[in-house]
Amino acid sequence: MFANLIDELVVDQAPQGTLHLFGGPFFCRCGRRFEVPEGSKRLLVFVALRRGPLERRRVACELWPDGDDERAAGNLRSALWRLNKVGVDIINADKNCLSLRRGVAIDVALVNSWAARLVGGRPTPEDLTAVPEGLDSLDLLPGWYDDWIALERESVRQRLLHGLEALVSELIARHRFAEAVTASMIAISADPLRETAQRSLIQAHLAEGNWAEAYNAYQRYRRLLWQTLQMHPSQQLLGLLGQSET
Structure with a gap:
């Protein structure tokens, strides 16, 4: 299963934990699972999938298009505060940009890399044993x-x-x-x-x-x-x- 491959890669690639988007989002670090607050999910997923750094103002306007810029900026600050409060402090945020903290792995990125190595003809021995039970178990953000x-x-x-x-x-x-x-x-x-x-x-x-x-x-x-x-x-x-x- 892909979970085995992800676990093996996490040892070297995710000293700061792993963000799970398949069936998620949720965050795991040192064997502990952290749930993402409802009001912060879209922000965390947006930053994770778009990579970074992302312009803070643009992110706020895209995620909260209703209302003015000041309100969108306030929603962004609230979403960041909720993440930090529950221990999912994995977004670097300054007054201009947002990005995912270095050392945080994303399960989607790990699986994409697995596929790229195979398609490119350079699989590792572990890649050849990473077979999912079904693609339904790899449903990206179900219900979104x-x-x-x-x-x-x-x-x-x-x-x-x-x-x-x-x-x-x-x-x-x-x-x-x-x-x-x-x-x-x-x-x-x-x-x-x-x-x-x-x-x-x-x-x-x-x-x-x-x-x-x-x-x-x-x-x-x-x-x-x-x-x-x-x-x-x-x-x-x-x-x-x-x-x-x-």
Whole structure:
């Protein structure tokens, strides 16, 4: 699971703790979990996802657009005060800028880095064992409907799917076929119509010598694609089985 990978990375990369946005937000430091006050969540998430430094006035206006600048600035000060009061003092704030404190890890950033290493063909041994039970467990800020969150959520989802598909290729190259099948099926469960995920599964079956399994996987996808979109799989996908449409 990704939690294992995050825990391992935290040892070296998060001396100041870890901010969890999957299923969050909440903050962990030295084995202790800190809940984020309701009135401070959007500020903390905004600073974490946008990185920094961010202009203080602009942040206040974007998060509290109703009312004048003075009121927005007051809301920002209140949000910062609440964070510090409960021990989530991880935003550096001066009179001009805001940024996340150095040494604080963000689970989303760690998972994005995992995917980038796999897609880039430079995974660590730990990366190859970091397989989630399902992408539902990596739901970024569930229940949040801001446009900037929705865009980030979809961006993270795409990175994860590409990471899983790259993981399948790496596992096949190492003859770890059962793990490759598992990883590809997780990607398929997240997006059954995604042809690249289906291709990963078929390639894993073929690499293991299970031609019938590969053929059955193709047929299931072909039926699903037709029932849903009235479309056929690509010739490239069918070509993996050494066949062509007649």
